[in-house]
Amino acid sequence: MGNAHLRIGLCLAPTWLKGQAEESGNRGRFDLDDPIELAILLAKAAEDAKLDLVFKPDYLTDAHARTVRKRQGVGVDPTLLMAAVAQATQKIGLVTTASTTFNPPYIIARQMQSLNWISRGRAGWNVVTSIEGAENFGFDAMPSPEERYRKAAEFLDVVHKLWRSAPAIGARREGAFVPVDHHGEFFKVKGPLNVPEHAEGSPVLFQAGASEIGKDFAASIADATFAATPDKQVAIDLRADLRRRAQVQGRRADDVRILPGIYMFLAETREEAFAMHERAHAHLSQQMRFEAAKAVLGVDISHMAMSDRVTLDVVGSSLGPVRSKTHAELLRRYIETTTPTVEQLLRRPEVVGSAHWVSVGTVSDVMNEIVEWFSDGAIDGFIAIPGGSSQSLSLFLDELVPGLAAKGLFRHDYETSTLRGHLGIPAQADAVT
Numbered sequence: 001m002g003n004a005h006l007r008i009g010l011c012l013a014p015t016w017l018k019g020q021a022e023e024s025g026n027r028g029r030f031d032l033d034d035p036i037e038l039a040i041l042l043a044k045a046a047e048d049a050k051l052d053l054v055f056k057p058d059y060l061t062d063a064h065a066r067t068v069r070k071r072q073g074v075g076v077d078p079t080l081l082m083a084a085v086a087q088a089t090q091k092i093g094l095v096t097t098a099s100t101t102f103n104p105p106y107i108i109a110r111q112m113q114s115l116n117w118i119s120r121g122r123a124g125w126n127v128v129t130s131i132e133g134a135e136n137f138g139f140d141a142m143p144s145p146e147e148r149y150r151k152a153a154e155f156l157d158v159v160h161k162l163w164r165s166a167p168a169i170g171a172r173r174e175g176a177f178v179p180v181d182h183h184g185e186f187f188k189v190k191g192p193l194n195v196p197e198h199a200e201g202s203p204v205l206f207q208a209g210a211s212e213i214g215k216d217f218a219a220s221i222a223d224a225t226f227a228a229t230p231d232k233q234v235a236i237d238l239r240a241d242l243r244r245r246a247q248v249q250g251r252r253a254d255d256v257r258i259l260p261g262i263y264m265f266l267a268e269t270r271e272e273a274f275a276m277h278e279r280a281h282a283h284l285s286q287q288m289r290f291e292a293a294k295a296v297l298g299v300d301i302s303h304m305a306m307s308d309r310v311t312l313d314v315v316g317s318s319l320g321p322v323r324s325k326t327h328a329e330l331l332r333r334y335i336e337t338t339t340p341t342v343e344q345l346l347r348r349p350e351v352v353g354s355a356h357w358v359s360v361g362t363v364s365d366v367m368n369e370i371v372e373w374f375s376d377g378a379i380d381g382f383i384a385i386p387g388g389s390s391q392s393l394s395l396f397l398d399e400l401v402p403g404l405a406a407k408g409l410f411r412h413d414y415e416t417s418t419l420r421g422h423l424g425i426p427a428q429a430d431a432v433t
């Protein structure tokens with residue numbers, strides 16, 4: 001299969017449980033208490049669907065864990081979790097998350113290379129600089145973004161040196177171990193690493209963070225980025241920008257694959273899907289919704305009564321700055337065609353949605369949107385974040401992915417058993433193949 005097909009991952013954060021009924025009598029196919037068993041079950045289901053990878057975000061604080069129900073918030077270390085998943089799977093890529101702000105590079109270089117050995121070449125590392133967690137690492141506050149990215153760049157330099165320092169067993173290279181001897185602003189590391197490179201090459205690098213420095217960082221090191229792109233134009237611009245920046249860094253444009261998250265709510269009918277989306281956001285207060293509507297539309301409508309009708313006259317005249325033009329346009333189109341009440345408007349996905357691409361509807365609705373984004377050059381693939389109920393996840397794996405394969409946009413079966421192989425990334429020249 002050539003390059004013209006999607007790269008598809010599944011996010012292992014159990015987002016579909018937000019909005020699913022709490023009662024244990026109403027539990028879905030993917031609703032397990034044990035986080036290890038759950039991750040294994042999901043990864044096996046994703047492997048059955050021939051996905052490229054499973055992806056685990058991670059934060060070194062419990063703030064995020066508290067946003068989902070307690071039993072899913074168990075913050076098991078994602079790299080250890082992936083080691084367990086590796087034992088239960090054969091082909092699927094395993095992308096863990098580790099912060100360059102809080103960890104020493106020798107430890108991370110070793111852990112990632114170890115995961116690569118444990119999984120036989122299926123390891124990926126989502127490189128994050130983190131936005132919180134300072135209180136757990138002796139910092140009074142988070143270092144500035146500039147400092148975090150400077151540290152991240154040096155961190156990756158050290159990690160690459162460490163990976164190169166211990167060549168794959170049997171490598172035809174002079175001298176088995178290469179000293180590192182790194183002296184930098186943040187790190188002093190002698191090396192060499194005590195884990196040799198895997199014969200299939202080093203772990204694949206993901207990155208998340210899309211500020212100007214974040215994009216330069218991604219363009220210099222990442223094989224793929226996990227991006228938040230609330231609308232298609234944002235994704236088109238981001239992809240073009242990252243491809244250009246990669247070339248400026250002496251890489252090929254295709255070397256950085258753009259894989260936005262899609263928060264997808266899938267049901268048999270459009271009405272059911274929208275109802276599911278609504279249930280998943282039932283916890284949002286009226287004030288939060290008014291603020292979100294203002295951010296989307298650029299107009300404050302909080303003075304209106306819930307039963308008042310919203311027309312284009314109400315929102316049309318005084319359009320201020322908006323978060324996303326596409327969301328504003330979508331919502332204005334909805335207002336124009338349906339003249340909703342304020343209450344109805346405040347329930348719309350454009351209002352309550354996340355920073356990720358939100359897609360709500362039937363399998364063919366969401367599939368058509370994915371096909372459109374792909375053919376318009378907005379994405380190289382995506383990371384699925386099924387929402388609302390485990391039904392979204394089941395429909396994604398059982399119908400949407402096979403639907404994309406039937407259109408020739410995704411594989412019918414694995415052709416390799418490494419993450420590099422799935423994503424079309426050559427093993428490094430200095431690894432033995």
Ligand SMILES: Cc1cc2nc3c(=O)[nH]c(=O)nc-3n(C[C@H](O)[C@H](O)[C@H](O)COP(=O)(O)O)c2cc1C
Nearest residue numbers: 057058128129130131208209210211214226227228
């Ligand atoms: C889509 C997305 C996912 C992220 N996931 C994580 C994560 O799992 N763990 C983490 O510590 N930080 C995560 N981050 C934070 C980034 O690593 C980075 O610290 C932050 O976005 C600030 O960089 P920026 O200004 O370039 O966006 C994520 C950021 C984005 C945009």
